[in-house]
Amino acid sequence: MSEKYREEYEVGFSPRLVMEEASRCLLCLDAPCSSSCPAGTDPAKFIRSLRFKNVKGAAETVRINNILGAICARVCPTERYCQAGCSRSGIDKPIEIGLIQRYITDFEDALKMDIVEVKEPNGKKVAVIGSGPAGLTAAAKLAEDGYQVTIYEKEAKAGGYLRYGIPEYRLPNQIVDKEIKRIVEMGVDIVLNTKVGEDIKIEELRKEYDAVIIAVGYSEGKMLPMFENNRKVIKAVDWLKKCKDKKGNVKVPENVLVVGGGDVAMDVVTSLKLLGCPHVTDVVYEQFSEFKASKKELENAQEQGVTIIDGYVPVAVARGGIVKFKHRVIPAELKVKADLIILAVGQSPNVENLGVELEKGEINAKGVRVPDTNVFFAGDIGHGEKTVVWGVRSGKEVAFEVKRFLGGKK
């Protein structure tokens, strides 16, 4: 069953289909898509390039703006950003911008295009902690301008949540590898299996490097007190990591209960189904009208036959894996007995020994720099949404500020 998990769920466009989709684009005067990407992507420009048969030019537009263009093309909830204001919606439905971007980056890959130019070394050194979307983007943006960048990653492979979180059917690790290879070829050094704060002190980094960027991300799954030390319970991020690490070669029980309704929960339930789990029940705190997961991921989950129950909150867990839920509004109760319970109720960062303080999951400082230090921060622990595209945005922003701080070129 793991083949299904390993295969990209969404089928990419063929050259003819992508041209049909590009032809649906109205080529707007003011292109709402291009003003609504957190990462500054300009879909209006790359779709127009495609329409006028300049796919290489389209690839340049995507890549120069976003070093993780092939990843964002696959994982971005475009319905919330570029596609939200699409004028084509006035006729039928928005342009499939994510899929078009994927076609363009696949084309770029197939032609082995080398788009980003790296400037001569400027003698400045920057350390980045964490190799998720924010860390990778910051590293690439700095390397582009001649900074010598070293990324410290606690895991055995780089990529953070891209590698260990998002399931293979949505984001194959092969794509993550290729994007990281690009960044390594720009001169970025990645030190693996090294946890800053344990294996190396942040003070050492602060001395050795001109600037340090903390981009550790929300790597820890949240636990609810009632489930603590329950052997039937696993946190979503840990389960997803195991799946991705083993390329889907994991055993799934017959009957799994998932608690949570965000994109992570959708990744868990869909993965379970693709791995052959016959009974997947997802109980969600939010009601459908206020659902957090992207429509596309929710649709995928429903298409796979996941049972989704909305509006319930867990109130107790009994022996044998029986979880009792209560409806948040109406007088209703629900009991589910499962072989395995996966909690997808949010994530939090781990900034132990990094010398920073958190407030509501974000670093307790304005902007992107810890005041009076050479320490910067980006990604989930920075200010803003906790998505890949915001990671990219944040990575670009922190790189810009580091350059300003170090007096380098903008």
Place this chain on the structure above:
Amino acid sequence: MVKKDLSITFMGVKFPNPFCLSSSPVGNCYDMCAKAYREGWGGVVFKTIGPKHYLIDEVSPRFDALTKEAEPFVGFKNMEQIAEHSLEENLADLRRLKKEFPNQVLIASIMGSNEEDWEVLAKLVTEAGADMIELNFSCPQMTSHAMGSDVGSNPELCKKYCAAVRRSTKLPFMAKMTPNITDMCVPAIASIEGGADGIAAINTIKSIINVDLDKKVGLPIINGKSSISGYSGKAVKPVALRFIQQMKTHPQLKDVEISGIGGIETWEDAAEFILLGCKNLQVTTGIMQYGYRIVEDMKNGLMHYMDEQGVDKLEDLVGLANKNIIPAEELDRDYKVYPEINNDKCVGCGRCVISCYDGAHQAMEWDKENRRPTCNKDKCVGCLLCGLVCPVGAIKPGERVLKPGRKAKNLSKMVLQESVEKL
């Protein structure tokens, strides 16, 4: 369920409907023509039969298509010459077709390289049972310069060969014209003077449709080289209509019957050719792309059009538009018409603003906040480019105004198109 009589008499022969295969790859043998008859075509022009001494040797590949965005065939290039089967096979096919489909019209297309060829071929196809003959003066990709469009652009040869055919057959025949000429009326008149009963127009336009950017050679590539050859399909329709209109309004040709050819795919295309004076219609490229079945919708669509027009005989529509095509100097230039924008239909793409600024007169202004265009009448010249580029048909001809200093007239009585929307 609409039911209208599509039959029409062309050059003295009654066709069950005006739709025919044109002389081309689509009518290359008995099986193809029989299938076309069965699917409802009114007639077939069997692929051009040449003289025994002219051997056909085709290239491979031999077609190419001009595309635009997601549109696979805007225009089509063909390098195939005339029928490659032996004269005997072709004549046998003609005999069999006439025997099995006596009520549908069989037209033999012929092409010779000298008077004797034309006489012989006309006699042979007459004996084989053809109802009429088409003289191919116009194939632009022949390997002999004594044949094809080199003949059609030479009025003396047209006249001489028509006379030769007239001597050897009593059947009605038409001369098929090449568009690779400035004035088609000249060879058409020569053909009629030589004895032709009608004209078929147009054959394909000499073309280089695409160039391979790596190999630096036109397409299709035939062992590293390519040649100029005939261009057809939707893109040539405007050229065909123009030649036909010019012939149908020429004093010496206005009563000559014409079979219209050039990019016909839909009943609307067909109706346009009819309105400009064609009593017969021929199709190739549409069939090559979609198959013989396209005739179903051309026939049914034409019936609905007749119904809407309150016409019972197709004949009644022939040539109705000709009188309304007049010289540019005679057009009414006293007024302009402003665009009328329907804000409910508008989706706010701003394409009208872009085109008006970059391609017209900077009259369409943009309300950034509401994402809606407005027309500045001080600048607007009434060209209506805005309406043509609008993807949702939100802009149509609106207020009419007299240009300053012109004699007053009743503007509301002027005949204008109701929409410029392109589907």
